[in-house]
Amino acid sequence: MTVSWAAYRRARRRSRQAWALLAVLAVSALASAAWFFTAGQFAAAEPAVDGPSQAPVFDGTWMKPVVPVYPVPKGSARAALEGLTVKGRAPKNNYQREAFGQAWLDVDRNGCDTRNDILRRDLAPVGFAEGSKCRVESGGILEPYTGKALNFRRGPESSKEIQIDHVVALGDAWQKGAQELTPQQRQSLANDPLNLIAADGPANQQKSAGDAATWLPKNNNFRCHYVARQISVKAAYGLWVSDAEKEAMKRVLDSCPDQRTISAG
Structure with a gap:
């Protein structure tokens, strides 16, 4: 059977179009995979949540x-991030919580331990134990990590519902420079209000010692403040970031290029 030249050209054109379509689909698939294994894994794993965009840092009337x-460093959080050293994690096999001092000391010497200071700072209204100006017994919070309104009531089990999170987890800090700090400097890091937020207990447990590359708050509105606060803490205590952590922080800050660093006091 004889095939006309026109028919041959039409077949060639359809073949080229088919291959072009396959190429476009392949590129799209690769782009989707790259998105998922960077920022997209968080979006795919957790639905978007709206909540507060900031959390308290410091109250000079009593702290x-x-x-x-x-x-x-003052100014842009992105610029401060660029000023941090980028290195891999140091070993964690010798990490102990005691390296950061006794939990919840009165480091600022205002007469109240750090845990009660942070509860008082973050809850509203605050109920104190009878005869005490320090021991927080109850309060409410629009929790920043989940965006949920929660109530705190002190008790053997109920106290766990609101926990005090180290924004830069102490385990992460230990692997990224804190081993080189003095015991007193590590004690300050563990009790600095800049590095502490009253948070939903399950969210805090889920975060564990994760950095920005492995955990971000479900509340999308809070991520810029959260990452800026991590950057500020790391700059204040000479801690470094990993490559993956820095990239995760940059992706968050891309949505808020005017985000500034955060300081306490």
Whole structure:
């Protein structure tokens, strides 16, 4: 059978179009995979949640500032991120919580331990134990990690519902420079209000010692503040970031290029 030249050209054109379509689909598939294994994994794993965009840092009427190793750099959080050293994690096999001092000391010497200071700062209204100006017994919070309205009531089990989270987890800090700090500097890091937020207990447990590459708050509105606060803490205590952590922070800050660093006191 004889095939005309026109028919041959039409077949060639359809073949080229088919291959072009396959190429476009392949590129789209690769782009989707790249998105998923970077920012998309968080979006796919967790539905978008709206909530507060900031959390309290410092109240000078009754708190005293904790002196960090270095002052928090003023200005852009993105610029401060670029100023952090990028390195891999140090070993964690020798990590102990006691390396950061006894939990919830009165580091700022205002007469109240750190846990009660943070509860008082973050809850509203606050109920105190009878005869005490320190021991927080109850309060409400629009919790920043989940965006949920929660109530706190002190008790053997109920106290766990609101926990005090280290924004830069102490385990993460230990692997990224805290081993090189003095015991007193590590104690300050563990009790600095800049590094502490009253948070939903299950969310805090889920975060564990994760950094921005492995955990971000479900509340999308809070992520810029959260990442800026991590950057500020790391700058203040001479801690470094990993490559993956820095990239995750940059992706968050891409949505808020005017985000500034955060300081306490």
